[in-house]
Amino acid sequence: MLGLAALVVATVAVYLALRSSALETSGVGSLLPHQVLAATLVGPDQATFAGLQRELIEIERARAAFGRWPDAAEVGRASAYTWTNAREGYFVNYLARPAGDLSAAGWLLVIQEPDPQAPPDLSPNDETHHRLPDGTVLHVSIWTHRFGAQIEPRFVRQPEGAGWTQVLTAPVAPVPVRR
């Protein structure tokens, strides 16, 4: 009986391993049409994406420390992009356009603050939910756009409707898991 149990467990384990490797191979999981995985970008864009993830943390740190969103001039000083920022309601944009190369991608950071009238957001911290030290949960996302030098520097509330593609390190569950 123990041998049989071991066989069944081994079968399930192998099946799950195969399923997970199949998902890894296809690399898309449950991505929406306007989403791509960072791992599928070209090498330089992957590096830019990783840099923007760090930049986003710095922006949030400044927001937590000074109670306001930093100006574009304070963001990404060392990068080869021209930064602008815009705000409308609870949405904040940081737009990075390539300074010289017409064919390089543009990047957009979108941060959504919670509505104070809304019930507390219980989403766990993940790629698209960042929690400030005071408990404020921000919805954050990083977007890319081909031929970034041609993008008009204006506020974007719904990037997917304006030709932007969201970059993710892993597919996001459509409904956040509640703790």
Place this chain on the structure above:
Amino acid sequence: MKTTHLLAPFLAPCATVLLATLLVAPIGAHQLPLEVVAYVRTEGSVLRVLARVPAAVLADARLPIGADGYLDLAAIDGPLAAVASYVARSLDVMQDGRPLPAPRAAWVISRPPDDSFGRFESAAAHLATARLLAGAKVDPDTAFVDLDFEYALAPAATPPARFSIRVNDFRAANRAVQMRIHSMVDSAGERPISIIAMTGAPRRVALNPEWRSVLSIFGQMGLNELTLGVEHLLFLLCLAIPRRPTRSALSLLGVFGAGFLVALAGSALMSGTNDPARMLTLHAWAAGVLVVAALQNITDPRPVWLWTSSAVFGVVDGLLFGAVYRVSEPLAGSHTLVSLGAFAVPVLLASLWLLVVTKPAVELVYRLVPGPLGPGLRVPPGPEGPGLPESPGLRGRWATVLLSAIPIHAGLHGMGLF
């Protein structure tokens, strides 16, 4: 009773054929995907890439449009230089795992009908000579941007040099974009070694892969396909359900395997794309034969009918797996046989392993089904061993029916009956 046994396995396949044929709905016409075509060829110390990109997938490049709505060819060279730079970066051609330096690029705008990209030579001649006059009327929705890239190659550390290219990075707002790569790397002649047509997420493909990477890619592909092949897995369950000696189940798996291999090899040699209607028909056939195999567990027919259904299922399953293999076959480069073996062998070995694992699990179900034992439950000790029952009795019959209901139910769904 004997007549029923003879007819049951015969009538069921006929009914299945009829139903499968009737139930396959005609596939309606659909919009063709936009296609990016590229030829990749080594010419001495140069790698040449000729690419045709529909202007429709370059909307973000904002090619200049005149007041008349046509492309402004007098002002297009600057934006096209940016397009060439973008396409080269997107293709990200690598030699032995290292990105090649930025290529020398040339470009022209073309308008349909233009079939110069049907062959490498005509595409190269087109790029060398064709240039539309500044006043030509070119519709931006149907125009092509044709590009000629020349990469300087580094001396390969261990010849032959291995090349790879990124595919599927081109997007259009509302239409799928397919990419077709004609690989002529290390080709002395004019014919491509392989033609890789791909859709889906961006990825890197090897143009002249080593046999070891082909082994790994296709082995994993075969196993992935096995985990997705519901009919295949349920057929293995069908083989495991009856309380027949393991040797009989293995012989049926052998018959299935022979049919599978023959059909897979035949399907791999076939040319052409996987027509959706044909794939639907094959799935309906597989589901139908699955129902027949499951019913045979209950009707307990003569061995020849069991072998027949196993062989037929093997052929249909082989054709289905072959269709999957054929789509990816160009990724094998010149290692077709290696890829075919790497695809098929893990499927058959894993099937054998699954059957061996499933048999004792099914036996456990037989032991758990409540009810009175039927007469003649145990066979006398003999060469097969004392433990296996020949006639399962009432309790075993019920267990067989209940277990067989799983593949029957799935098979009927697969045939579109529910």
